[in-house]
Amino acid sequence: MSTPLVLLPGDEVPSDHLPPANNNPLKLGPGLKLLSEPTPASEKPRHVLTATQAGILSTDAKRNTVSLLSFPNRRYIPTVNDLVIAQIHHSSADYFHCMVTPHTAHALLGQLSFEGANKKTRPMLKQGELVYARVLSVGLGAGAEVEITCVNPATGKADGGLGPLVGGMVFDITTGMAARLIRASSSSPDDDDAVDGLVVLSELGRKLESIGGFEIAVGRNGKVWVDCSNAGDSAVKATIALGRCLQGTDEHNLNPADQKKLVSKVLREFKLA
Amino acid sequence: MVGPTVSLSGLRRADGSASYKCPVTGYDVLGAVNAPVELPARKDALRPEDATIEVFVKPGNTTAGVGEGYVESVLRSVLGSIVLGREKGFPRRGVVITLAIIGGEAVERGDSYLTILPALLHASLLALISAAVPLSMTFATTLLAVTPSGQIVQDPPVEDVANAVSLHVLAFSSKGHLLLNESQGRFDFETWESVREQAASICQGANPRGSDGDTAMDDESKDGTLDNFIREAMEDHLHRVYSWKIESN
Numbered sequence: 001m002s003t004p005l006v007l008l009p010g011d012e013v014p015s016d017h018l019p020p021a022n023n024n025p026l027k028l029g030p031g032l033k034l035l036s037e038p039t040p041a042s043e044k045p046r047h048v049l050t051a052t053q054a055g056i057l058s059t060d061a062k063r064n065t066v067s068l069l070s071f072p073n074r075r076y077i078p079t080v081n082d083l084v085i086a087q088i089h090h091s092s093a094d095y096f097h098c099m100v101t102p103h104t105a106h107a108l109l110g111q112l113s114f115e116g117a118n119k120k121t122r123p124m125l126k127q128g129e130l131v132y133a134r135v136l137s138v139g140l141g142a143g144a145e146v147e148i149t150c151v152n153p154a155t156g157k158a159d160g161g162l163g164p165l166v167g168g169m170v171f172d173i174t175t176g177m178a179a180r181l182i183r184a185s186s187s188s189p190d191d192d193d194a195v196d197g198l199v200v201l202s203e204l205g206r207k208l209e210s211i212g213g214f215e216i217a218v219g220r221n222g223k224v225w226v227d228c229s230n231a232g233d234s235a236v237k238a239t240i241a242l243g244r245c246l247q248g249t250d251e252h253n254l255n256p257a258d259q260k261k262l263v264s265k266v267l268r269e270f271k272l273a
Numbered sequence: 274m275v276g277p278t279v280s281l282s283g284l285r286r287a288d289g290s291a292s293y294k295c296p297v298t299g300y301d302v303l304g305a306v307n308a309p310v311e312l313p314a315r316k317d318a319l320r321p322e323d324a325t326i327e328v329f330v331k332p333g334n335t336t337a338g339v340g341e342g343y344v345e346s347v348l349r350s351v352l353g354s355i356v357l358g359r360e361k362g363f364p365r366r367g368v369v370i371t372l373a374i375i376g377g378e379a380v381e382r383g384d385s386y387l388t389i390l391p392a393l394l395h396a397s398l399l400a401l402i403s404a405a406v407p408l409s410m411t412f413a414t415t416l417l418a419v420t421p422s423g424q425i426v427q428d429p430p431v432e433d434v435a436n437a438v439s440l441h442v443l444a445f446s447s448k449g450h451l452l453l454n455e456s457q458g459r460f461d462f463e464t465w466e467s468v469r470e471q472a473a474s475i476c477q478g479a480n481p482r483g484s485d486g487d488t489a490m491d492d493e494s495k496d497g498t499l500d501n502f503i504r505e506a507m508e509d510h511l512h513r514v515y516s517w518k519i520e521s522n
Contacts, residue, residue: 004519006508009355009402010410010447031405052357052407054507056515069515071281071405074288077309077362180517197517253513255520 004058007051007068018049019061029067031055072176076101076221078146082135083160083182085170085219086148088125096125098133098148100221105145109133113149115158123164130165130225132217165217168227171243177250181218200249200259207263207273208238216242237270276497277395279506281403289404293396294376297428298416300392301376304400309366324358324368330393331373332380344386344393348372351444351453352397357407368406370397378431387455388434390442391416394453395503402507412452413476413499414444417468419460425471439464443472447500476500 005017018026028034031053037046051057055070078084078100086098089106097106109131111122125131133148150162173181184198201216208214212230219225224246228238244266249259267273275296284290287305294301312325319325328348330341337345348370356368372393374380380389391414398411418429418437426433434440439458446452456465478498512519 004512004515006504006511008411008447008504008507009408031407052360052409053405054402054511056511056518058518069511069518071289071403071511072514073405074282074285197520253516255517 004056006054006056008054009052011051013049013051013057013066017057017059018066019059019064022064024064027063027065029058029065031068031070032066072174074175076175078107078135078138078221080135080138082220083162083218084133084135084148084221085165085217085223085225086131086133086221088127088129088131090127091125096131098131100146100148107135107146107148109148109150113151114163115151115156117151125164130170132162132165132219132225134160134162161217165225165227167229168215168225169239169243170223170225171247173222173224173246173250175220175222177246178218178220178222178224181224181246182220185218197256198249198259199256200245200254200263203260203263204242204245207267208242211238211272214238214242234270234272238272241266241270241272276502279399281399281506281510287400287404289400289402289406291396291399291403292375293392293399295392295428297430298388298392299377300374300389302389302392302396303373303375304393304396305371305373306368306397306400306404306406307371308368308401308404308406309363310369312365312367322359322364324356324363324366326353326356326358327367327369328352328397329369329371331371333374333376334379338382340380340382340384340386344390347390347453347455348393348397351394351412352401354452355398355408355410355412355446356401357409360407363407368401370400372396385434385440385457387440387442387457388416388429388431390414390455391428394444395499399503399506410450411447411500411503412444413447413503414442414453415472415475415499417441417443417472419458419464419468423464425468427471427475441465441468441472443469443476445473445476447477449477474498 031051033050033052035048035050037048039046051068053068053070055068058069059066084100086100086107089097089099094111096109098109100107114123131150133150136147136149138146151158180196180198184196211234215227217225226239226242228235231238245263248262254262278294281291283292284305287307289306290304292303326349328345330337330345380386394414416428418426418433419439420426421438439456439460442455444453476499
């Protein structure tokens with residue numbers, strides 16, 4: 001992608017930018033639409049791909065997908081299967097009422113939607129405590145309730161570290177950065193290449209290994225939870241340093257080299273490196 | 274000629290925002306878009322399969338009045354024709370556009386609102402794109418005044434507006450449709466036709482479409498047109514936002 005192609009709403013996707021045709025059907029990502037153009041009855045109908053948002057066209061030949069990198073969303077809109085960090089607002093007979101995004105109705109988290117929970121062993125979460133949860137359903141239409149869960153309903157297990165988040169601290173990041181962090185962590189960690197141009201986490205992991213490493217959970221709702229409880233006396237310093245590195249990378253759109261510089265600078269300021 | 278000044282996504286709390294400043298008239302408009310948002314239930318019933326578009330225009334020095342109400346209805350109909358309100362997540366929800374006039378000559382009570390209409394339209398289009406609201410196309414719009422001597426002036430300064438025989442605001446979509454035609458004053462059809470031709474060339478370049486329907490890809494004729502200016506503003510912004518993506522490839 002040397003010169004990225006920017007499309008505006010209504011622009012057609014040039015056919016030479018599409019992945020080469022093969023047997024698998026082409027998958028369309030967000031921001032693109034398939035339209036059939038009206039043609040005289042004798043001819044075959046012509047199909048065109050048009051953009052509905054402004055964005056950079058990005059194709060993946062391996063997965064045969066084409067999508068549009070649009071303006072990053074400012075506000076998180078719950079989507080089924082997203083991982084989020086929610087804060088308990090209050091508890092009722094059957095549900096914990098949680099805050100996922102500000103200024104919206106509370107999301108519901110069942111009192112028994114935890115791994116191995118039954119009426120006797122369910123966690124007693126108090127107001128302000130945090131959970132790492134998955135969006136179960138979002139409902140339709142105005143006033144629909146969002147339901148989240150801390151357990152995979154099919155297996156009854158809390159895969160991927162779902163459940164209450166104890167200790168640590170939450171930092172706010174943009175939703176675009178949260179999506180990048182999740183993509184970066186889901187690909188193989190041995191890969192030395194920067195995933196999505198993100199090296200800040202692997203760099204921090206290398207530098208903080210000596211003091212005991214850290215735990216991190218990223219919510220699609222623009223929250224990242226960081227815990228360095230293994231670090232002993234420097235736990236607080238390391239937590240703040242991590243948050244500063246992530247927020248700085250986010251705010252200034254740093255490239256990999258600058259991310260490494262930021263990490264060394266922040267760790268030096270906190271006398272951790 | 275100096276082009277308009279644009280900045281995108283400047284407001285932190287709105288889903289999308291844009292500021293647009295016209296160098297000739299000095300109008301400075303700040304637009305914010307929130308979409309999709311939940312609306313009070315009574316608004317759903319009218320068109321349950323479509324999004325509701327709401328436009329608010331706030332003058333810099335007073336409360337909104339009849340003039341703003343008129344310009345809001347014009348904006349609502351133009352933007353309604355390009356917003357794809359049936360895309361996922363949008364039906365029965367609202368697209369709320371708030372436009373604040375933060376600079377330039379104040380529009381007095383009873384004055385023509387056509388002078389500021391192009392700035393309002395451009396600001397709302399850019400804010401909609403910045404909020405990633407699905408659109409079927411973009412548009413460009415311009416204000417033309419016909420002077421007593423029959424000359425057509427683009428983006429006329431305030432004294433020219435006062436003396437003008439007629440004022441015209443025309444908007445063209447990126448596909449060449451005439452989206453908006455608001456005129457006031459005395460004019461005949463020939464004058465309007467030449468106004469339309471000049472507006473089309475300002476918005477889209479001299480010959481935007483060949484007779485066979487192909488887009489004329491002659492870059493020189495496109496330079497300096499309003500269509501091109503909107504495209505460049507978007508390209509600049511997206512390159513900056515996705516610099517990590519572009520550099521890592």
